[in-house]
Amino acid sequence: MGKTKVTKQLFEWAGEMGKKYTDRNPQSPEEFDRLYLKDYDVSRTAMNEEFLADIPRDLKILEVGANIGVQLEFLRRMGFTNLTGLEINEYAVSQAKKLHPEVEVILGSGFDVPFSDGAFDLVYTSGVLIHISPDDIKSIISEMHRVSSHYIWGFEYYSPEYTEVTYRGTSDLLWKADFCGLFADTFADLKVVKERKYRMTDEKNVSQMYLLEKRR
Secondary structure, three states: OOOOOOOHHHHHHHOHHHHHHHHHOOOOHHHHHHHHHHHHOOOHHHHHHHHHOOOOOOOEEEEEOOOOOHHHHHHHHHOOOEEEEEEOOHHHHHHHHHHOOOOEEEEOOOOOOOOOOOOEEEEEEEOOHHHOOOOOHHHHHHHHHHHEEEEEEEEEEEOOOOEEOOEOOEOOOOEEOOHHHHHHHHOOOEEEEEEEEEEOOOOOOEEEEEEEEEOO
């Protein structure tokens, strides 16, 4: 682990833009489930259960880009007991401690994950890789691969090719891609366990959930 990489996107998410994102987004699993039912016709709870039903509940799990810890709280309610989140925005970390005190969210960057090789059984993101520039994406997925001993899980906007999307009127902040394929193509020891695409009800975007496993 070396010096934390600073990018335009990281700078924005660590600052005021990240704080505004934190305040305007759902604060609980119940609110997220209502949003997912509206956007995908399926709840986030149902998605998680489909992909993680057979995952042992005592595995060590790390979320990269945890924000206030809502996704970790989903997993805690599923029975997972060893949960850690990494978040770049200090305000979000403070809110996590207030809103979801039963999960641990610490301050840190996905470009320099402060844990040893293979420290976690499962490492995941949810709507985070889409905010990493294509120029930098290999750095963050390499860190995720490094600290995972077994699984990588994710939920991100999907496109068969890297495609930039204007984010709230601003460029250079959001992309959609085949992140499952990117992991599998980059790391020869990864195999796809499960992958599913969810078309949004507005027909404008598709999201992809995926679970990859390191070959033993």
